[in-house]
Amino acid sequence: MKKKKNLPETPEEIASYFTAQQMAEWKKEAEGKLRTYLFVMSKRHRRIAWCSHCHHFVRLNVSHHRKETACPHCGSVGEQIHGWRGYSRLHNRILTYTYSSVADGALVAVSLYAEARWYKKGVMPWRVCPTVLLDSVSVFRIGEGGAMACPAHGRWPTAGCSLDHVMLPRYRGNNYKNMGVSVLWRIEIDEKSFTRAVKRTPFRYVFCAIPAKKRNEILRWDGAIRLLDRIACYPFAVECLAKMGKAMQTFLFYTIYNAVWSKAINWKGKTLRSVVRGTLTKEEKAWLHEKGEALIPSVLRAWQELRKKGIQQTLLPEMATTGYSLRLYQEVPDVAPARILRYLKKEQCKGNYYVDYLAMCKEMNVDLTSKANLFPRNLRQAHDAAMEHARTMRELKWLRERRKDAQGMDAAWEEHRAAVEKRYGFTADGITIRVPEKMEELIDEGNAMHNCVGTYVRRVASGRTIVVFIRTEDTDERLGTMEIAADGTHIVQARAAFNADLPQDVQAFVDKFEAEKINPIGMAG
Template identity: 25%
Template sequence: MKLEKSELDEILAHFPEKINQAMVDYVTDVVLLSSRYIFTKRSGSGQQYGYCTHCKKTFKTPNLKHNENTSCLECQSICTVKASGRGRKYLQDRGYFVWYEKSLVNSIAITARGIEVYRDYSGDYKKVQTDFHVTAIYLFEPGKTLMIDRYYWNSSWRKRKSIISESNTSKKNIRCYYSRESIAEAVKGTLFQYSTWEKFDHNELLEFFDLAAKYPCIEYLSKLGLTNLIKDKLVGRKTYSAINWRGKTLDKVLKLPKQEIKAIRDSKISVSYFSLYLYHQSKKDGSNLDLKEAVHLSHLVEPFREDDLKVLQNYTTMRKIYSYIKKQYANKNKKHYYHAPQVIGTWKDYIADCKKLEMDITQESILFPTYLYKAHQDTIKKIKYKEDQELNELIAKRLKVLNSYSFEYKGFFIRPVISTKELIDEGNALSHCVGGYAKQYAKGGTDIFVIRKVSEPDKPFYTVEIRNNVIYQAYGFKNELPTKDVQAFIDAFTKAKLTKRSKGRKVAV
């Protein structure tokens, strides 16, 4: 949103107009520390001389070679040697940093500026200057925050809808820094000095101060030892509405009785949003898990099975879910349940099969079979799936993207399922229920892949479900877990195709 001049002037009044000496020193000593050169040339007698761009002195040198690193004989800085006679058309250094300061208008507010710095050595290397270009500014006042940045094609300002870090967007391909010393100075005498910012290091702390300005409870949570909740919020993980961010007291924030908050403080229980959600849900259904049980249940369910748990909540209480998962996992056959969340997945699929077979799942003997794995295998055998041409057409459209995940490694390969018939054949051959995933797969609710041996490309071997770039489940014949060599292949596939690589480089100094 483009800013009117009056609004822009009101915002800019919070910020100093000039770059101060502390910022200049920070750029010299941190952001562009590697931008130090010794340019060499020879006199008529053959003596080599060097000029240091840091201390700006000329001196006799030994025979230095182009592009080697050495210490300046005058200032002792580590510099890169450059032969002055070589072309310097592309010798330019760039960096970006975020600098915090107090507001010039509001004594309890803090500000930050995102600044790009640039040096160009293509001309006279003895006259190189550091150019400072403010590309984003941030204002953090209690209850209110804002960010404005420049349009990339001109120098006019626009207001952002939310606080973002340029190091993850327009500056992700250059070296990025932020000054924690500037933060320490900026927060003195403001409410932010109690925010416990010292415990965090995420995206130049811009999102942290955004949260701290809007929700003073950040301080309460951090001092209670629940910094993990704040970190999860900062990186955008699901919060399940487990926190009342606008609560004025800790019991209102956590929606917990004061005695249980004391128990968290005394026992140092590691509480997550999900465990708080489970605790609150058990209160609603009357089964009343205590906080330790809710935390344990969250470990049994996570990762990736929250949606499956919500399906189970339609049929029973949290306490019964908790007890049944523990019982099934304690009696586990290692071929079927490598970790507890797989019990949840099997149980959810079993219930779906029961509904298709019109079994009465209100009966506890059906809803809670003594041996879940065997009960699920029995329902799989009774269900017959049919090929669906309409779904095949949707799958064909999805393959344009999913084929890019195909991968081969050490005698195995993985590719997406190509049709409902293949899903049905896969399930029949391996005696598992993947045939029932056709509609969900075709409509993009999940991704289904098959693993094959290179030597037997058409023989069903293992089936893999992927959601949000995470392997949700991987099963072979009769839901057998991956063998060591198959798991090694899955790990290699995950690293090559599913793992997101960090593009931005951020350093706090």
């Protein structure tokens, strides 16, 4: 990790940001946040239960297994568990985040992992001690970034044994998934400690601008670890976006938690113009304040490219409404954006639809310098026609490649074609068996009969299976396709067009063929 002037560099330095007394209090609070259960362990005394939250024996008004009940002593709500009904898989796990601040303005986030395996053979629940382990400690300092101390291996039971590794802060809840008999139930955030800690640090300038509802959403996502780290590294850029209104705060949230979105912002910028990589007009600022959540990175990056070229007339609201994205700009960089926007409004189509059309035109080498091709009168109709034409071209290209591969298999097929023709040549009732001369004929047969025999080229050429065609003797009309086992012991399949059953007369011919040509003992017999 890159050295920072005021950031702690070792696990011991990070651990010095809290005292043993604070840690003991945090562990006690984490244990109290585990899910509450009321254990009823005697059939004779069904209304006597032990509460896992307050650790008292209480009397219940109603005793019912798995019923949600409030503890008469502490008021905590939890399920009743009747011990004789079995609870061997009762396993409760949470990850908690607690926050504090220090005098020099740093903010500390402490993560604790708590679990309770309530079932132990021969041990009553009140003898079970929940486990609370220190998962990680993160320190954030404005302008410096963040540092996190955690176990080097990152998985329980290593967690809490030693904080021996320093890295950039990140959410570690994924380390506790799929462990034992239950998933990580939830992350528990101490929101009061977060509010107190933020108020005493420069982080308040960002979090005071964010509404409580959005702030709580970020906290419950990952304990706000990634947002705190981004604020610590790039305080000005984050504060600029946060203070542009609720709509832009949604955009900010996505840019922090999505690497693709993050590229649209210059996080190291020291002015609003440098942060968004362009000068915003009053109209654009007002739109971002009200409808910034409709902004996506590809549109913003297209706007940035236009501003870089000196094009000031095209405004961000129009680009977002029509979907003028970076990809559309890259497809036709020399066409005036205003012209494209007018065209999209007229056709009532989004930019991604137009981008697909342009990409298919380039794939088919269509002349886009022609106005009729660049701006077709009916975009939807032109798009569908181009899509169908592009699909046909791809199929033809694929067919050419398959034919080329089939031609390369002809030499291998020639080695045993004569033996197959001699063995399986057969004619009866005006119907005949025809053995393919070239491997390309399998592809033609598959296309004509609408089946998958065209994919059998390698197997037929190598002698791993045998394919013959069922045709009329006089006109060579296609009646069916038949596959025979390589050892000649049985017919694998015989199907008509579209893999349908053979007509009755053709099936009778196949039965005669099988009686005369197929040897259950094999070709050697």
